Amino acid sequence: MQSVDWERAINERRSVRSYEPRAVEPDTMSRLQQFASELHVPFDHDVAIRFFKADPSKRLYGTPLTPPSDHAAFMAHTDIVSISKAGFVGELLILYATSLGLATCWYGHFSLDELERVMPHLDASSDGERPKWGYGRGEPPGVHAICITPLAYWRKEGLRAFDRITGAMMSYRRKPLAELLQDGIHEDDLSPDIRCALDLARKAPSAANSQFWRFGVSDDQRTIEVAMPEGYRHFKWEHPNVDIGICASHVWLGLQSRGINPGVHVARDNGRAIWTFSV
Numbered sequence: 186m187q188s189v190d191w192e193r194a195i196n197e198r199r200s201v202r203s204y205e206p207r208a209v210e211p212d213t214m215s216r217l218q219q220f221a222s223e224l225h226v227p228f229d230h231d232v233a234i235r236f237f238k239a240d241p242s243k244r245l246y247g248t249p250l251t252p253p254s255d256h257a258a259f260m261a262h263t264d265i266v267s268i269s270k271a272g273f274v275g276e277l278l279i280l281y282a283t284s285l286g287l288a289t290c291w292y293g294h295f296s297l298d299e300l301e302r303v304m305p306h307l308d309a310s311s312d313g314e315r316p317k318w319g320y321g322r323g324e325p326p327g328v329h330a331i332c333i334t335p336l337a338y339w340r341k342e343g344l345r346a347f348d349r350i351t352g353a354m355m356s357y358r359r360k361p362l363a364e365l366l367q368d369g370i371h372e373d374d375l376s377p378d379i380r381c382a383l384d385l386a387r388k389a390p391s392a393a394n395s396q397f398w399r400f401g402v403s404d405d406q407r408t409i410e411v412a413m414p415e416g417y418r419h420f421k422w423e424h425p426n427v428d429i430g431i432c433a434s435h436v437w438l439g440l441q442s443r444g445i446n447p448g449v450h451v452a453r454d455n456g457r458a459i460w461t462f463s464v
């Protein structure tokens with residue numbers, strides 16, 4: 186993988202919803218495309234990153250935002266494990282884009298009609314009534330755009346009220362690690378490597394900043410598990426296993442930054458994707 190200061194990218198990334206009205210520089214775009222085509226992750230997957238252009242309009246994201254012209258979609262099958270892998274792979278692209286100075290924002294709620302118009306991707310099995318926002322509930326058949334992101338330059342001047350509010354309410358707030366550890370393990374008992382990896386993991390983005398991931402660490406600290414609590418349901422976001430994959434990518438980057446190349450396994454269990462790291 187290209188040499189990137191991942192820790193810095195994790196600390197600098199924010200969901201940005203206000204952009205300069207210009208396209209991504211061609212050189213930057215070709216670096217992104219090269220990164221996507223060479224991306225190596227420690228598991229098999231069929232996640233694809235599709236770059237696309239859309240004429241700036243408010244229709245795609247449906248928020249008080251005028252999106253720029255460049256975007257990426259994270260394409261995958263819709264079973265729980267595949268969407269979680271889309272979260273993992275997508276976050277690597279988002280962090281790489283951050284390291285190139287680009288602004289991004291994960292969007293699970295995009296206008297499906299508008300996305301299909303600017304980036305045709307639905308097959309015949311999706312004919313019939315389409316969901317309005319996002320790819321739909323449950324596990325519809327075929328490959329879908331699981332989430333999308335703008336790729337742009339952050340317009341810091343003249344932030345709209347919407348950005349100020351979401352920035353203040355959501356962006357910077359994260360739960361402390363102690364709240365996320367399960368099975369009675371204490372932060373002070375963690376090895377420095379695991380503590381560092383989990384500290385980067387807790388900074389991951391999640392829909393509405395819900396941060397529903399929980400971390401299990403085995404007594405011998407050879408195994409880390411990342412999953413949402415059993416039976417977790419989000420009142421607005423139907424696919425929280427995407428976010429679990431995003432969080433898992435931060436664990437992986439954190440362990441790698443400490444010189445550890447863990448075994449990585451993801452499995453489905455009762456509606457949850459459970460990521461296991463063997464160190």
Ligand SMILES: Cc1cc2nc3c(=O)[nH]c(=O)nc-3n(C[C@H](O)[C@H](O)[C@H](O)COP(=O)(O)O)c2cc1C
Pocket residue numbers: 198199200201248290291292293294295332355356357389390391392393394427428431
């Ligand atoms: C899977 C996922 C889906 C998201 N979907 C949306 C969305 O549809 N609309 C939106 O405005 N923000 C969306 N977000 C951005 C979150 O609100 C944001 O990540 C969270 O508030 C934390 O802020 P930060 O990313 O600035 O750290 C999404 C984030 C994730 C991880």
